[in-house]
Amino acid sequence: MTAPSALRAHEVVKTYGKGDSLFTALGGVSIDIRTGESVAIIGKSGSGKSTLMHLLALLDQPTSGQIAIDGQDAAELKNKQLNALRNHKFGFVFQQFFLNGNASVLENVILPLKIAGVGRTERIRRAHQALAQVELDDKAKSKAKDLSGGQKQRVVIARALIGDPSIIFADEPTGNLDSSTGTLIENLLFDLNSKHGITLIVVTHDPDLAERCDRQIHLKDGLIVKSVTRKATV
Amino acid sequence: MKIIDIIATANSNMFRSKLRTSLTIIAIFIGAFTLTLTNGLGSGISQYIDKEVGNLGAKDVLIIQGVGESTGLPSDAVKKYNPDKKTVSLESQGNRTITVLTDQDIAKIRKIDGIKSAEPFLNAQVDYVSAGSSEKYIGSVEQYLSGANYALASGKVITNAGKTPEVLIPVTYISPLGFSDAGSAIGKTMHFGVTNGLGNQSEVSATIVGVKEKSLAGGSGLSINSNLMDLLRKTQYTGLPPDTANSYQYATARFDPTISAAALTDLKSRLTKAGYSSMTVEDQIGSFKAVINGIVMVLNGFAIIALLAASFGIINTLLMSVQERTKEIGLMKAMGMSASRIFLLFSGEAVMLGFWGSLIGSVAAIGVGSIINRIVLSTFLKDLVGLQLLAFSPASVASIIGIVMGIAFLAGSLPAIRAARQNPIDSLRYE
Known part of the structure; x- marks a missing residue:
């Protein structure tokens, strides 16, 4: 455990509403995620796992506490820097894919590079590369809506990969897939983690998926109730 | 996102809902068509009057x-x-x-x-x-x-x-x-x-x-x-x-x-x-010109009213697409797209609607105008040599397209602000 800290949350509290309707989604959570680690945030719905992921992904600010990325306090970053950071360092994989069904697979994969302002030829080259990594290069010209669920999730992974991220956030990545397709997607994600050293943060309620991670953080009612570290095999 | 990509994306987003887009474009088309025709009538007649002033005297x-x-x-x-x-x-x-x-x-x-x-x-x-x-x-x-x-x-x-x-x-x-x-x-x-x-x-x-x-x-x-x-x-x-x-x-x-x-x-x-x-000679003919200008102003007013109605069509169309694309907006924001670029993407779509509507509208008006010119000048206005009843200059057509795009931008800014303000988390939440 000597790898540097990639993301650190310190006593993070997140509340919604005011007065009587005050709702505490996270009641003081501290975790330290190391570069190259795979971490599962596990819990039932309403446990605060999605809120924690949003905070770690810098999509939201904590009510109190601190989030640090590569040792730097995220609260000190300007909006522009936050946007650039999310674009360059993070990849997102969602249960519901969020693909544009009428656009081609290639167009969908390209989106993060388009946002980053990468030139056309370069982004097409990298999209083919990313699609090759998920073994879907032959579907580049197909419309996203014509793909199967497993293929869609592979497109989503290619989209997350295209920006060459250091952290991938996967929110219930296998939630919409049957178990055999789900296993394929899991293998793909853990491959990226082990072979490319991409830090993997998985939000799930699936214990089997969580067990494959280096560390499991169990959340309940906005608090960490259990943290299980798998024996390092290296 | 580069501006060129924003324009291209806005343009292709526009055609995602083809029926809705074409209906909105038709509304803009009507306004731009009328405006181009009335403007052409105004400049055609005033060009002729100016020529006549020259005829009348120094x-x-x-x-x-x-x-x-x-x-x-x-x-x-x-x-x-x-x-x-x-x-x-x-x-x-x-x-x-x-x-x-x-x-x-x-x-x-x-x-x-x-x-x-x-x-x-x-x-x-x-x-x-x-x-x-x-x-x-x-x-x-x-x-x-x-x-x-x-x-x-x-x-x-x-x-x-x-x-x-x-x-x-x-x-x-x-x-x-x-x-x-x-x-x-x-x-x-x-x-x-x-x-x-x-x-x-x-x-x-x-x-x-x-x-x-x-x-x-x-x-x-x-x-x-x-x-x-x-x-x-x-x-x-x-x-x-x-x-x-x-x-x-x-x-x-x-x-x-x-x-x-x-x-x-x-x-x-x-x-x-x-x-x-x-x-002066211009005083003599000036009153005539004032009447013509007045008529053209009234006609232009009708065209502007048509465009105003069309701009509500734009607002409606874009509000619907902002609604439909909530998750997409959230995704783009999560991927680091700034609020200002989201704004540009949606107002760009409005401007594109305005552009296509007014381009098609003014081209159609020029076509119809030259047919009217040919018919009118070969029949009951045959004797007025040098009269071009409807005159279209590239500058005036360009400025009409510009005006319509401006109106479309204003109309699109409300939905675009709404899109830009969307919270990525709310947009991505799925429960």
């Missing part, structure tokens, strides 16, 4: 009259006779009695500050006109005003400096006078029948120098040069007391055409103080 000419005294209206009191003022009664001007100008008046006008020269506008009574062995026709003559530009069918414009009698005939006189076409009339001799003070009719001859096209103003009479005018008047006033000729309906005065509008107003008020009313 830019540096003031038409000066004695101040008239109305006696025709029931409410008017009976005026006292003033032996110093010569008056004529003009039925054509609603029984108005106008004060005619005399040589003394002309001399007085010449002395007014700002007047470079002043000449009485001479008039001659012609009984008939003819050429060669043709029949005799009624004709009215008018003194050619130096600097006036006529659209000519043939020949050239006459000059007042010419030492020989010259005439410019309207194209309508060509065939009655026995000429096969406008060209063959040039250089031919024409006769003017004049009755003198003793009741004897005699003829004066002049050379046809040019043939002028029909036009709205100043095209119906025969334009003659000073030399011919003098000859006609000499004949007409033979046998009458010498003072009879000393009476003019109005005078033409020239001023420095480079003076400012304010200086011109000053000059006019000096003339008013001296007892004369004055008008």
Whole structure:
């Protein structure tokens, strides 16, 4: 455990509403995620796992506490820097894919590079590369809506990969897939983690998926109730 | 995101819901089509009027009259006779009695500050006109005003400096006078029948120098040069007391055409103080132009109302697509797209709607306009040579497209702000 800290949350509290309707989604959570680690945030719905992921992904600010990325306090970053950071360092994989069904697979994969302002030829080259990594290069010209669920999730992974991220956030990545397709997607994600050293943060309620991670953080009612570290095999 | 990518993405997003987009574009199309047509009508007519102003007279000419005294209206009191003022009664001007100008008046006008020269506008009574062995026709003559530009069918414009009698005939006189076409009339001799003070009719001859096209103003009479005018008047006033000729309906005065509008107003008020009313050629036709402009403004107003209605269509369309694309907006924001770029993406879509609607609308208007032009100018406006009923300049079409895109941008900004403000988490939440 000597790898540097990639993301650190310190006593993070997140509340919604005011007065009587005050709702505490996270009641003081501290975790330290190391570069190259795979971490599962596990819990039932309403446990605060999605809120924690949003905070770690810098999509939201904590009510109190601190989030640090590569040792730097995220609260000190300007909006522009936050946007650039999310674009360059993070990849997102969602249960519901969020693909544009009428656009081609290639167009969908390209989106993060388009946002980053990468030139056309370069982004097409990298999209083919990313699609090759998920073994879907032959579907580049197909419309996203014509793909199967497993293929869609592979497109989503290619989209997350295209920006060459250091952290991938996967929110219930296998939630919409049957178990055999789900296993394929899991293998793909853990491959990226082990072979490319991409830090993997998985939000799930699936214990089997969580067990494959280096560390499991169990959340309940906005608090960490259990943290299980798998024996390092290296 | 690069601007070019934003434009391309906005453009392709626009066609995601084809039916909705085409309905919105049709609404914009109607507005832009109408605006282009009414604008084309306005500029077509005003271009023609400007040309006509050129025909009527030079830019540096003031038409000066004695101040008239109305006696025709029931409410008017009976005026006292003033032996110093010569008056004529003009039925054509609603029984108005106008004060005619005399040589003394002309001399007085010449002395007014700002007047470079002043000449009485001479008039001659012609009984008939003819050429060669043709029949005799009624004709009215008018003194050619130096600097006036006529659209000519043939020949050239006459000059007042010419030492020989010259005439410019309207194209309508060509065939009655026995000429096969406008060209063959040039250089031919024409006769003017004049009755003198003793009741004897005699003829004066002049050379046809040019043939002028029909036009709205100043095209119906025969334009003659000073030399011919003098000859006609000499004949007409033979046998009458010498003072009879000393009476003019109005005078033409020239001023420095480079003076400012304010200086011109000053000059006019000096003339008013001296007892004369004055008008430039543009004043004379200005009221006509004001009416046309007024009509065009009203028509443009209708077009703008159509565009306003269309802009609500744009707002509606975009609000729906913002709604539909909530998750996509959230995704793009999660991936680091800034709020300002999201705003540009959606307002860009609005501008694109405006662009396509107005482009198609103005192209259609130009097409329809040229068909209307062809039909109208070959039928009931055939005689007005040089008239382009609907004129479209690239600049005005471009500015219409620009205006419509501007309206579309304003309409799109409300949905675009809504999209830009969306919270990525709320957009991505799925429970």
